[in-house]
Amino acid sequence: MTEFRYELLAQDGKARLGRIHTAHGVIDTPTFMPVGTAATVKGMLPENVADTGAQILLGNTYHLMLRPGAERIARLGGLHKFMNWDKPILTDSGGYQVMSLAKLRKITEEGVTFKSHIDGRKFNLTPERSMEIQHLLGSTITMAFDECTPFPATEKQAAESMRMSMRWAKRSKDAFVEREGYALYGIQQGSVFENLRRESSEKLAELDLPGHSVGGLAVGEGQQIMFDTLDFCVDMLPANKPRYLMGVGKPSDLVGAVMRGIDQFDCVLPTRSGRNAQAFTHRGTLNLKNGRHRDDDRPLDDQCNCPACTKYSRAYLHHLIKAGEILGAVLLTWHNLAYYQDLMRGMREAIAEGRMEAFARDFHAGQEGGDI
Numbered sequence: 001m002t003e004f005r006y007e008l009l010a011q012d013g014k015a016r017l018g019r020i021h022t023a024h025g026v027i028d029t030p031t032f033m034p035v036g037t038a039a040t041v042k043g044m045l046p047e048n049v050a051d052t053g054a055q056i057l058l059g060n061t062y063h064l065m066l067r068p069g070a071e072r073i074a075r076l077g078g079l080h081k082f083m084n085w086d087k088p089i090l091t092d093s094g095g096y097q098v099m100s101l102a103k104l105r106k107i108t109e110e111g112v113t114f115k116s117h118i119d120g121r122k123f124n125l126t127p128e129r130s131m132e133i134q135h136l137l138g139s140t141i142t143m144a145f146d147e148c149t150p151f152p153a154t155e156k157q158a159a160e161s162m163r164m165s166m167r168w169a170k171r172s173k174d175a176f177v178e179r180e181g182y183a184l185y186g187i188q189q190g191s192v193f194e195n196l197r198r199e200s201s202e203k204l205a206e207l208d209l210p211g212h213s214v215g216g217l218a219v220g221e222g223q224q225i226m227f228d229t230l231d232f233c234v235d236m237l238p239a240n241k242p243r244y245l246m247g248v249g250k251p252s253d254l255v256g257a258v259m260r261g262i263d264q265f266d267c268v269l270p271t272r273s274g275r276n277a278q279a280f281t282h283r284g285t286l287n288l289k290n291g292r293h294r295d296d297d298r299p300l301d302d303q304c305n306c307p308a309c310t311k312y313s314r315a316y317l318h319h320l321i322k323a324g325e326i327l328g329a330v331l332l333t334w335h336n337l338a339y340y341q342d343l344m345r346g347m348r349e350a351i352a353e354g355r356m357e358a359f360a361r362d363f364h365a366g367q368e369g370g371d372i
């Protein structure tokens with residue numbers, strides 16, 4: 001069996017090249033984790049997600065506890081078998097989704113009670129139940145149960161929220177079932193306040209967890225405030241363990257956050273925008289709804305080798321989108337995931353060769369490329 005461990009292989013400034021060893025395989029970092037909320041990366045076969053280079057997927061406690069239910073997935077062999085993905089899966093702990101999706105939510109020290117946004121059934125989610133659900137799912141990486149502090153928050157509000165999350169982190173650790181090759185990550189909170197981020201990091205350090213995430217960002221603060229916060233809060237987390245920035249982000253967010261020491265990312269952007277006709281390319285973003293593409297037989301992105309870019313034209317993709325054809329959403333999702341994986345691979349190579357600054361310059365120059 002494999003023990004869960006992080007290998008730091010190279011550094012270029014604050015950017016890190018690493019490898020996470022888990023019970024379900026290895027993850028090369030920096031890594032982007034496609035989101036598979038309801039046990040599927042929407043519109044993609046898992047083998048095709050793997051073909052883009054993805055080595056780990058993200059799942060959601062909240063969605064799966066509501067439907068089809070964690071006990072049912074466990075009876076059916078666990079989430080890996082259920083969705084036919086045998087590589088690592090990281091699951092979020094549910095609190096964030098309750099606050100963003102559920103109805104009639106009530107937060108107490110015990111946890112959160114809420115009504116399902118699907119059928120109105122009442123649920124109760126506590127650190128202990130979140131750990132039980134993630135265990136039933138068979139998650140490779142379990143996230144502690146936390147409260148994502150809204151933005152903006154006063155320092156007092158952020159302190160109270162963070163301190164509850166730290167008490168919940170302790171309860172999460174006490175309830176987590178240790179298995180070789182599996183991990184529980186702590187979630188740093190504290191909004192944009194350096195003293196609170198430090199207090200959160202010190203509380204998490206007492207739990208001696210194998211990995212951590214930076215929570216409470218990508219909540220509407222904007223890129224500059226996110227970067228300014230990362231400038232001080234990432235270094236507060238142990239350098240010999242993975243650092244995951246939750247819910248991030250667009251391509252320029254990934255480049256800036258890798259340069260500030262982040263190893264793992266997840267975001268719905270490539271998949272959700274793919275279903276909405278938006279394509280990320282090496283020369284900026286395109287919206288295939290736009291009529292200017294109707295006669296353009298060039299590939300979407302001439303530096304990409306995904307099926308959308310090697311087998312079809314922009315004109316065809318535009319046609320599929322205008323006709324509301326399912327294949328349009330599938331091909332643009334596939335391309336965006338391939339683009340994100342290509343971006344992460346490019347950063348891993350740049351860090352290995354000590355040229356991350358140059359990579360970032362070329363990336364930004366390409367994005368302003370114009371005439372795409």
Ligand SMILES: CN(C)CCSCc1cc(N)cc2c(=O)[nH]c(N)nc12
Pocket residue numbers: 035058092093094095096143146147148149187214215216217218219246247248266267268
């Ligand atoms: C699909 N993904 C967006 C879901 C996983 S990441 C969700 C998520 C996003 C953001 N921005 C902050 C937080 C946070 O502070 N805590 C938790 N538990 N989850 C978070």
